Amino acid sequence: MKYFHLIWSNLKRKKLRTLLTVLSVLVAFVLFGFLSSIKQALTGGVQMAGMDRLVVRHKVSIMQLLPQSYKERMERIPGVVLASHNTWFGGIYQDPKNFFMQSPVVPEAFLEMSPEFLLPPEQKKAWLQSRTGAIVGRKTADRFHWKIGDKVPIQSSIWSQANGSRAWEFDIVGIFDGKEKGTDTTPLFFRYDYFDEARVNGKGMVGWYSIRVKDPARAAETAKLVDKEFENSDAETKTEPEGAFVQEWANQIGNIELMVVAILGAVFFTILLVAGNTMSQAVRERTGELGVLKAIGFTNAQVVALVLVESCLLSVLGGLLGLGLAWLLISRGDPTGGMLPLFFFPWRDLLIGVGLSLALGVATGIFPSLQALRLRVADALRRM
Amino acid sequence: MNWLSQIASITRFGLMSIPQRLGAVAATVIGIAGVVAVFVGVLSMAAGFRQAMTVSSSPDAAIVLRSGAENEMVSGFSREQTQIIADSAGVARNAQGPLSSAELFVIINLPKRSTGTDANVPLRGVEAAALRVRDNFKISRGRMFDWGKDEVVVGAGAAREFAGLDIGSSIKVGRYEWPVVGIFTADGAICESEIWTDAKVLQAAYHRGDSFQSVRARLTTPEAFQKFKDALTSNPQLTVTASRQSEYYAQQSEAMTRLITSLGFSIAFLMAIGAVFGALNTMYSTVAARTREIATLRALGFGGGAVVVSLMIESLLLALLGGVAGASLAYFAFNGYHTSTMNFQSFSQVAFAFRVTPRLLLQGMGWATAIGLIGGLLPAVRAARLPIVAALREL
Numbered sequence: 001m002k003y004f005h006l007i008w009s010n011l012k013r014k015k016l017r018t019l020l021t022v023l024s025v026l027v028a029f030v031l032f033g034f035l036s037s038i039k040q041a042l043t044g045g046v047q048m049a050g051m052d053r054l055v056v057r058h059k060v061s062i063m064q065l066l067p068q069s070y071k072e073r074m075e076r077i078p079g080v081v082l083a084s085h086n087t088w089f090g091g092i093y094q095d096p097k098n099f100f101m102q103s104p105v106v107p108e109a110f111l112e113m114s115p116e117f118l119l120p121p122e123q124k125k126a127w128l129q130s131r132t133g134a135i136v137g138r139k140t141a142d143r144f145h146w147k148i149g150d151k152v153p154i155q156s157s158i159w160s161q162a163n164g165s166r167a168w169e170f171d172i173v174g175i176f177d178g179k180e181k182g183t184d185t186t187p188l189f190f191r192y193d194y195f196d197e198a199r200v201n202g203k204g205m206v207g208w209y210s211i212r213v214k215d216p217a218r219a220a221e222t223a224k225l226v227d228k229e230f231e232n233s234d235a236e237t238k239t240e241p242e243g244a245f246v247q248e249w250a251n252q253i254g255n256i257e258l259m260v261v262a263i264l265g266a267v268f269f270t271i272l273l274v275a276g277n278t279m280s281q282a283v284r285e286r287t288g289e290l291g292v293l294k295a296i297g298f299t300n301a302q303v304v305a306l307v308l309v310e311s312c313l314l315s316v317l318g319g320l321l322g323l324g325l326a327w328l329l330i331s332r333g334d335p336t337g338g339m340l341p342l343f344f345f346p347w348r349d350l351l352i353g354v355g356l357s358l359a360l361g362v363a364t365g366i367f368p369s370l371q372a373l374r375l376r377v378a379d380a381l382r383r384m
Numbered sequence: 385m386n387w388l389s390q391i392a393s394i395t396r397f398g399l400m401s402i403p404q405r406l407g408a409v410a411a412t413v414i415g416i417a418g419v420v421a422v423f424v425g426v427l428s429m430a431a432g433f434r435q436a437m438t439v440s441s442s443p444d445a446a447i448v449l450r451s452g453a454e455n456e457m458v459s460g461f462s463r464e465q466t467q468i469i470a471d472s473a474g475v476a477r478n479a480q481g482p483l484s485s486a487e488l489f490v491i492i493n494l495p496k497r498s499t500g501t502d503a504n505v506p507l508r509g510v511e512a513a514a515l516r517v518r519d520n521f522k523i524s525r526g527r528m529f530d531w532g533k534d535e536v537v538v539g540a541g542a543a544r545e546f547a548g549l550d551i552g553s554s555i556k557v558g559r560y561e562w563p564v565v566g567i568f569t570a571d572g573a574i575c576e577s578e579i580w581t582d583a584k585v586l587q588a589a590y591h592r593g594d595s596f597q598s599v600r601a602r603l604t605t606p607e608a609f610q611k612f613k614d615a616l617t618s619n620p621q622l623t624v625t626a627s628r629q630s631e632y633y634a635q636q637s638e639a640m641t642r643l644i645t646s647l648g649f650s651i652a653f654l655m656a657i658g659a660v661f662g663a664l665n666t667m668y669s670t671v672a673a674r675t676r677e678i679a680t681l682r683a684l685g686f687g688g689g690a691v692v693v694s695l696m697i698e699s700l701l702l703a704l705l706g707g708v709a710g711a712s713l714a715y716f717a718f719n720g721y722h723t724s725t726m727n728f729q730s731f732s733q734v735a736f737a738f739r740v741t742p743r744l745l746l747q748g749m750g751w752a753t754a755i756g757l758i759g760g761l762l763p764a765v766r767a768a769r770l771p772i773v774a775a776l777r778e779l
Contacts, residue, residue, distance in 0.1 A: 017665055024661040031654045038647075060558055061491040061504060063457070063731065090458065157458045166452070236558065238493070238502075248501040252726040252733065255498060263422060267655055270418035274662030277411035281669055 003302075007310050010282070018314065021278045025318025025360065026325065028271040029353055032264060033326025036349035039260045041340035043250045044182050049242035052216045053113070054223055056083075056209040057245075059236040065205035066235050068196075071109075077229055079222035080211050084109035087195070087207035091154040091168070091188075093144065100140050100341070101187040102154060103207070104195035113210050116179045123148070123174030131194045134170035137185030139341065141175045148172055154188075161198045168198075186341040210242070268360065276364040279311045283368035290372050291380025304369040311365030312358060319357020323350060390686050394694035397677065398670070399701070405673060412659075412666040413706040416755050419655045420710030420748040425718045426648030427747075428738040430641045433725065436541070436736035437637035439572050441630035442519050443606035444476075448599040448616065451623040455636065455730045456489040456598045461624075463594045468621055469601070474612030476604045478516070483602035485514035488586045488595075491732050492557055492579075494546040496724065503724070505546055506578045506732040507536075507557070509586030517600045518570045526551045526566030531582050537566040539576035541735030545724040555579065560589050574633060577724070577735040600629065636729040656755055663759025667699050671767040678767050679775035688768035695764035696757065703756025707749045714748070715740045 011018045056074070058064035065087075074083040089102040107127050111119065119127075119135060127133045136146060146152060150172045160166045170190050178185045196203055213222045223239035230237045240248075250256060283290070290303055298306075330345045402409050448469050453459035461469075466486035469475075476483045488509035493502040512531065515521045529535035536555060543549045554563040562581060570576055587594065603612055613626045627635075671678070678691055719740040727734045 020661040024658040027658040063491045251499040251501040252503050254725045266422045270415045273411040274415050
């Protein structure tokens, strides 16, 4: 620590160069923050998936409907505690660009199935009493400034009512929050009984089921039993853990992980070169001084440490500023307007970022510090 | 000595001294190459996706959906309605009748080859005219399915991206197993991402009665579209929207293309800032290393302007070198790379190949030029402003 002053003066020697280097590292970490958040938004559902939940869908495709009568048959299967269903509503509020999910559900079963949605008890009671009632997540409620008591019209692209209209109106009776940061609070849920009675087509059919199993360790076994139950029927099923289902959905977009890693790889490689080059320039210019330090008794280890600490300081400084800036920008929310409901900067990636900035410092400092190590005092002093 | 030859000689000195500071120069060049490669790479994805969605939709091809339906999934027609549409003004005809195909569009799950997980693959039921409504529809391997038989043909893109679509294998749709009898191509059009069968076969398998979801028609001429559209909208028996296929697919691909493009631009922009800092660093140290030389030249009567211009030229040349390296890297690494992604408008997969277009390469070079100019300007100005006497005394 007592050499901190020395390192600091070295950084101040060429203020512009130090500033430029810190800024380029900063930029790399802003990008790191953004890409981590995009990856989180696209694949984060996998980590949020309930361990004890399975998703049951039509074997041919999730677009095909399943009979609502499957609920009771599923709940009779050993190992299944509860079944609840969702149906894709494909609704549009004002503008097709305002995308968020809506689904008719049976309130009791749905709320029991989804402990990650926190709904105040009195709002739950209100929902059970109002047929046209709907509950909406905090994010969407804030986005459209919806309050309890509002009537919201939603145009379904799929379901029409008996009068031919596709415009559905719901009363907002509750606003739910997420139990965890990664919980998606953009959907709107309304009552299945209201929906099923009012729709013209597909009465008695639902989109997909969630089931809760008694023992997550035996989930695979239970999934097989469910699929066997409906084998050779008109609507065969495919049952899988919720995590696998979400992963599959993310994979449909593409190998996001690979893309993010590839882009970040290119970014860091570039920055490593730029910063590393600056560092070795800085050391080369100071060859003589390092020789003096060695001559007055600094050990090799101390000189190497001085150079390494300097480069780490640069890179951690840039890294922390970059991560902080990314944090600020990302907490302003989803830049796509609804396409990425889970857009936030995960703690895990923030820590990885700090680690990376340190690693970047070591990587950029290693060659200059080796230069310093190999320096022979006599040669260095002669060059002055 | 005139100004131009001053510039030429200062630039020549600069370039000749590059071997002495190879490390710094290489770092700048590679940094700029990185920016250009990432920019071109990401945007080639958008270009490829857009191409797959919109290619070879000739201006005389139209698609008709139920009014208000944004895509085929939520559209619906009875057979009578499809016949009225087929017989409307503007539809081209041949000996077999109007060139109009009423189609069904459903989705089945098949595992992606790349990840092994299920993906939504479009399965389309078509009528005989479907082959005429698309451009250059060709069976590239195997044969066409027999009409009325439980057989399918598979688009070349789908066959490449999804497992279990080779000739001889069969797809399972509910209780049915349909053998794959052929692979088709259509100039890389979006239907190459689809599986096709006879509409009647699909209607039966899906209990759809005699209903359809879209009608595709070949018009007599591209200009006949307005006539066709008017005929449909003025017909009281129909409530439909007609669009040119090219416009329909352009609109379907818009959201995804915009997403990737804005992503590519923001990443490249941030990286470019980093690269500018790198270039600035390098050029500043170049100037610092050449202080003695520049001061001497100024003392000999070289103009400040010539110093600025020649340093800018040097920076620009390095940047262009980086740009060329990055653009070629992107071209060789990404061009033609096959993959597939989800089209959120139809919830189904589109197989496409990354396309590094000349336009993207030019844009990439534009980025390199900008980085070179910005990175060179400030150091060049500093060099020109060097107080000559002080700089000479420093030696």
